[in-house]
Amino acid sequence: MDIVDLTESPALSPQYKGKRRQQTEGSSPQPKKRRTKKDQTEGAGGSKAIKPPKTKPEKRTDAAGRTVRFASAASQKVQERIARAMPGSGHRLFLIDRKLVAPVGSDGGPIEEFNVLGATANVYKVTISRHPSCSCPDHAKGNVCKHLLFVMLRVIRLAETDSLVWQRALLTSEAEQVLGGERSTRMDEAVMAAESVREQYQRMTGKTEAGAAADAAGAKAxxxxxxxxxxxxxxxxxxxxxxxxxxxxxxxxxxxxxxxxxxxxxxxxxxxxxxxxxxxxxxxxEVPADPGDGDKSSYVNLASHSEAHRGASASLEDLYGDRAVWIQANQGLMGRRAAANLWAASQGRM
CATH class of the missing domain: 3.30.40.10 (Zinc/RING finger domain, C3HC4 (zinc finger))
Incomplete structure (x- = not known):
């Protein structure tokens, strides 16, 4: 009987058998290289494509660089101050003047300053920018004060429901919308102080030659x-x-x-x-102090020159009602326990 060797197939050509012999002797096959996007880009155009740099979204930060959360709704404190800023509240607020510091499109955003005549006839400086601020004591305590809200609502004329009204910090685009007039509504003609009051403020702050003349005349007395x-x-x-x-x-x-x-x-x-x-x-x-000098302990007071404030009560009780006791406590005029007792008595809890 003839013996057939099955280890070699007669169908295999000598060339193919040579390749198999190389594989069996330890030479492993090389994997096919996959073309990357970089190779495809360079191969198609002959040059490397340059991607534009990614721009980081602007963060909402305060003047100290701390991140500030967006407030979608007005808090109870803000709602109370909005009520004080509106007409008929008894808080007589008027605009004396405004000054453009940086226009829309400026690096760091637009800035505008407003001098506001307050309820006690003190003049406060409100600044609307990426970091809204006011020189009054209430804002110094971290509150969104009525003077700032007065400017937002009655001078710039934003709607009471506009969420940008009560933000502690604005994005550059938001500040441009506010000061650019894109979100303004109706015109409030009653915001301006009387012309005589505005002129007196100019004299008291030394912004006119008449102010120096008035001081010289007063020195004679x-x-x-x-x-x-x-x-x-x-x-x-x-x-x-x-x-x-x-x-x-x-x-x-x-x-x-x-x-x-x-x-x-x-x-x-x-x-x-x-x-x-x-x-x-x-x-x-008359206190000849400039409210913009950074000294918040003294303000220009125009009570004797404003008909709207003359004869009007400016006591804390008349302006703030039963909440006046807490203001007095914060100012150190009484202890917080005494204020709490007075508050409880006013609410009928004692």
Missing amino acids: RRAIEGDCPICFEDLQAEGNGAQEPLVFCKECGNNVHKQCFERWTNSKKAAGVPITCVLCRAPW
């Missing part, structure tokens, strides 16, 4: 520096002649008073929310 201070009853000594501290005088009656004593008198008036007056003649005291 100053009385001789003699006698005692009407507040501390210590002897008044002429400045430059061994005086312990500088003096100020009333431009209405001309009487002198220690500057430090009058500052304490001024702080007590501000804490009570009433206009600053002369200790002796009770005439309204």
Whole structure:
């Protein structure tokens, strides 16, 4: 019987058998290289495609660089301040002037400043930008104050339901919408202070030549520096002649008073929310301070020049009702426990 060797197939050609012999001797086949997108791009055009750099979305941050969340709805505190900013609330707010600092399209966004006559006839500076702010004490405590809301709602004329009204920080595009007039609605003609009030503000802040002339005329009315201070009853000594501290005088009656004593008198008036007056003649005291100088402890007061504020009560109780006790507590005029007791009594809980 003939023996057939089945290890080799006669159908295989010598060339194919040679390839199989190479594989069996340890030479593994090379995998086919896959073309990448980079190879396809370079092969098609002959040059490498350059992708545009990715732009990071702008973050909503405050002036200190901290991230601020978007508030889709107004909080209870903001709603209360919106009510105070609107007409008929008893909080007499008026616009004195406005100044464009940086137009729309500027690096960092647009900026505009507004000088607002407050309920007590103090003048506050409101700044609308990516970081809305006000020079008033309420905003210094971290609140969205009524002066800022007054500008947003009645000067710029945003709708009360517009969520940009109460944001603590704006994106550049949002600030451009607000100051560019894209979201403005009706015109409120009653926002401007009387022309005489605006002119007096210009004089008191030294922005006109008339202001310097008025100060020079007032200096002639100053009385001789003699006698005692009407507040501390210590002897008044002429400045430059061994005086312990500088003096100020009333431009209405001309009487002198220690500057430090009058500052304490001024702080007590501000804490009570009433206009600053002369200790002796009770005439309204003009405070020649620029609200934009960064010193938030003193403001220009125009109570004696504003018909809208003349004779109107500016006490905390009349302006804020039963919430006045909490304002007085925050100002250090009473303890928080006493304020809580008064609050509970006003709510009928005692």
